[in-house]
Amino acid sequence: MLTCREVTELAGDHLDRESCTGAGLQVQLHLALCPPCRLFVHQLARTVELVRRVEGPAPDPETEGRLLKAFRAAAECQPQPLSEPLSVMPDAPDPSPSSGTPIPRG
Amino acid sequence: MRWQALTTPGQAAQHAIPINFIGTTRVTEPDPLLERLLAKDETAFKALVRRHHGMMVSVARSFVGSHAIAEEVAQDTWLAVIDGLPRFEGRSTLKNWIFAILANKARTRAEREGRIPNFAAVDGDPPETVDPNGFAPDGSWAVPPVAWEELDPERIVAGRQLMAHAADLLDGLPAAQRSVVVLRDFEGLEPEDARRILGVSEANQRVLLHRGRSRIRNGLMALLARSPGQGHNARQRSISKKVNNDGNAGPRDVTLY
Numbered sequence: 497m498l499t500c501r502e503v504t505e506l507a508g509d510h511l512d513r514e515s516c517t518g519a520g521l522q523v524q525l526h527l528a529l530c531p532p533c534r535l536f537v538h539q540l541a542r543t544v545e546l547v548r549r550v551e552g553p554a555p556d557p558e559t560e561g562r563l564l565k566a567f568r569a570a571a572e573c574q575p576q577p578l579s580e581p582l583s584v585m586p587d588a589p590d591p592s593p594s595s596g597t598p599i600p601r602g
Numbered sequence: 603m604r605w606q607a608l609t610t611p612g613q614a615a616q617h618a619i620p621i622n623f624i625g626t627t628r629v630t631e632p633d634p635l636l637e638r639l640l641a642k643d644e645t646a647f648k649a650l651v652r653r654h655h656g657m658m659v660s661v662a663r664s665f666v667g668s669h670a671i672a673e674e675v676a677q678d679t680w681l682a683v684i685d686g687l688p689r690f691e692g693r694s695t696l697k698n699w700i701f702a703i704l705a706n707k708a709r710t711r712a713e714r715e716g717r718i719p720n721f722a723a724v725d726g727d728p729p730e731t732v733d734p735n736g737f738a739p740d741g742s743w744a745v746p747p748v749a750w751e752e753l754d755p756e757r758i759v760a761g762r763q764l765m766a767h768a769a770d771l772l773d774g775l776p777a778a779q780r781s782v783v784v785l786r787d788f789e790g791l792e793p794e795d796a797r798r799i800l801g802v803s804e805a806n807q808r809v810l811l812h813r814g815r816s817r818i819r820n821g822l823m824a825l826l827a828r829s830p831g832q833g834h835n836a837r838q839r840s841i842s843k844k845v846n847n848d849g850n851a852g853p854r855d856v857t858l859y
């Protein structure tokens with residue numbers, strides 16, 4: 497039988513996915529029987545949702561301006577990076593006639 | 603002239619130059635944001651920077667220690683992203699790729715600064731012999747959790763949106779916990795991707811994530827316990843931006859589970 501402490505750790509890690517592993521089933525069994533752990537896991541899930549919606553600190557305007565400038569500059573000086581197939585392609589078939597010589601059959 | 607957007611799976615895989623990144627998430631659908639970036643859409647790039655920059659600095663800080671250096675690492679990362687975008691295969695998610703570049707740069711920088719970027723030890727995290735959640739030595743609850751009100755992110759508590767408090771609690775986590783929570787919960791990376799980016803073992807990541815989430819939960823708990831009666835009209839208050847500090851406690855909308 498898992499302890500409450502073990503359950504909170506395991507359940508926390510499997511919050512967003514269905515876990516049907518042996519440990520997952522043990523966790524579910526424990527949760528079914530243990531209201532405090534159920535409450536804890538619920539609160540942890542709410543916490544994760546909140547973190548998901550947090551807004552990270554925005555870059556300062558100077559930094560943002562510099563990055564946008566770099567983005568613009570790259571866009572201007574790399575007009576056509578990959579619209580043509582590369583000349584050296586490891587998996588490209590080699591159409592040269594010399595390698596296409598039929599093997600004599602005997 | 604438009605850049606050719608190479609987002610069709612298969613086609614992209616054939617023509618793109620392999621670029622070193624780690625990531626296990628397989629992307630099955632074209633990413634509209636990536637297409638806009640490849641089409642030189644500045645608005646898309648600005649949105650990307652605003653969404654991730656702060657958290658990139660936060661993760662880089664876990665490696666390099668100082669905020670100023672972390673800021674440099676994040677900016678260097680953006681330059682590498684700009685440079686590598688046309689060759690980005692789209693085999694992993696954009697976020698994965700960006701954070702993999704960030705971690706590589708941060709690791710290199712940390713080494714140059716004489717720091718050992720070992721995530722198990724980088725923390726200053728005291729080994730927690732007493733679990734923050736209040737467990738007895740036998741693993742049972744010493745202090746069982748108490749039901750709290752539903753967490754409305756826009757709800758105002760102690761003069762600020764709950765979301766802003768959560769951001770502070772996240773920012774205040776010990777370094778390794780912070781990075782794991784940022785990558786897993788804020789950025790939504792898969793466990794295996796986050797683990798490889800940070801260079802932590804699966805077991806360590808699980809513990810770090812659990813402790814980080816628990817600390818944030820405990821912080822929210824303490825916050826909610828200190829501000830009784832502010833839950834009821836949270837939505838109206840957040841819309842009007844008017845902070846109610848008159849202490850006139852309304853009925854609590856307690857939800858029990």
Ligand SMILES: [Zn+2]
Binds near residue numbers: 500501503
């Ligand atoms: Zn329990």
